Amino acid sequence: MRAAIRRGPAIVVDECEIPPPGQGQVRVRTHHCGICGSDLHAIHHFESFIDYGRRAGLLTGRIDPGRDVVLGHEFCAEIVEFGPGTERALKEGAMVGAFAVNFDEKGAEGVGWSNHYPGGYAEYMVLTESMLVPVTNGCPSERAALAEPMAVAIHAVNKADHQDSAYMVVGCGPIGLAIIAELKARGLGPVVAVDYVAERRAVAERLGADLLVDPAVGDPHDHWAGLDVPYGPVVYPRAQSRARRAVLFECVGVPGMLNRLIDAAPRNAQIIVAGVCMAPDSIEPSLAINKELEIKFSMAFSADEFRQSMHRICEGELDVSPLISRIVGLDELPATFDELLTAPRSAKVLVDPRR
Structure with a gap:
């Protein structure tokens, strides 16, 4: 063969x-x-x-x-x-x-x-x-x-906090786009899609992303305040009405990216790492501690998540x-x-x- x-x-x-x-x-x-x-x-x-x-x-x-x-x-x-x-x-x-x-x-x-x-x-x-x-x-x-990459996305989204959250997907490759598809299929948002490539941002828009950002043109983190996420010095999460929690999906997987998100993320944010970095990397733990960030790493999926992914695709629930x-x-x-x-x-x- x-x-x-x-x-x-x-x-x-x-x-x-x-x-x-x-x-x-x-x-x-x-x-x-x-x-x-x-x-x-x-x-x-x-x-x-x-x-x-x-x-x-x-x-x-x-x-x-x-x-x-x-x-x-x-x-x-x-x-x-x-x-x-x-x-x-x-x-x-x-x-x-x-x-x-x-x-x-x-x-x-x-x-x-x-x-x-x-x-x-x-x-x-x-x-x-x-x-x-x-x-x-x-x-x-x-x-x-x-079904397999969508199961990866389902698993990553399952790890996130969905209690009045605002989402940012950094990197709109296949897994980042699948995460956007899953978030919007669940009716979650707002979702900010971040990528340098116009073609990938266009796919993110088709999948329902609420805001598209080219980081070569503007800083995506400038949008947190407009999404009711407290952002900036001496502003504490949930200390004001309508405060959302920031949930960031890191879907790039290159050295330095995780620490850049730690540096830019709002206080009390959650970072789900779905991008696979194949090189040793370093972070600044004290910065993450001062912001009280929660960082989770996501890998593959469970048997139930794979079956769920296939079922939802076959039934037309996931486009x-x-x-x-x-x-x-x-x-x-x-x-x-x-x-x-x-x-x-x-x-x-x-x-x-x-x-």
């Missing part, structure tokens, strides 16, 4: 073996798979990514970064074959998403984070049957493929279509990775390995 393979610090399109389904597994044909920021990190920071994952107790212990890896964990696929010991609750031809983890005699291993189990940048994958989540209601596969910038084939993937790594302007780019 054809696949886009992470081979060293590059993506190459090549042939690889079609994996056979093992005990309790199914083979699926990939219809669409999203390009995730973690896949982009894997090109130049794979060793660090694996090291952080191992130290955090995640499922990266069986990956050898020196060998080929077919990335891709945000997918929608069609069941084409059942392996031994499967229950076959879903039928051949059914469309599915999945928790991207496989179980075999050696234990658990991530799909798309493995030398053994190729991810959604391949024509076919093997998935564990018990990890499948059905795509219902005739939902198009390109939308269902966004994810504005997030999709374009769909590319496997042969376009190396150039697309280069673009997203050097001059990102897109929201979510999907891969269709059938092209």
Whole structure:
């Protein structure tokens, strides 16, 4: 089968073996798979990514970064074959998403984070049957493929304080935009969307952001007072009527960004860190203490959040279509990775390995 393979610090399109389904597994044909920021990190920071994952107790212990890896964990696929010991609750031809983890005699291993189990940048994958989540209601596969990044957004939004809050999303890449979509789907706001890229701010507006800010033109934090968030020296939160709490989502993930938000955030603000910074970083704890900031780090999602994400997308409760910038084939993937790594302007780019 054809696949886009992470081979060293590059993506190459090549042939690889079609994996056979093992005990309790199914083979699926990939219809669409999203390009995730973690896949982009894997090109130049794979060793660090694996090291952080191992130290955090995640499922990266069986990956050898020196060998080929077919990335891709945000997918929608069609069941084409059942392996031994499967229950076959879903039928051949059914469309599915999945928790991207496989179980075999050696234990658990991530799909798309493995030398053994190729991810959604391949024509076919093997998935564990018990990890499948059905795509219902005739939902198009390109939308269902966004269940995974939307689950990440749901998880981040679930961590936030929603008691009379005002929100700022810093960085309108795929996860920042998904967080905006989730906030507005819940009827929450006002939401300030901050990004240098006009195309991404336009998507944020389509998703319902109340205020768009280009930080090259103006300071987004100048807007807190107009949103009824106390801002400035010797102004204490909730000491006046109509005072809202500021909730900031950090969705950039570069060194220095967290401390810049600590420096600029209103007193008593909450910062949810959803951007993945792959380099060591530093903050000024005393500044955060003086402001009594609350900082939370957000990673992935729970099983319930993933099922909820898929259900809401399939039922039309979450409109994810504005997030999709374009769909590319496997042969376009190396150039697309280069673009997203050097001059990102897109929201979510999907891969269709059938092209």
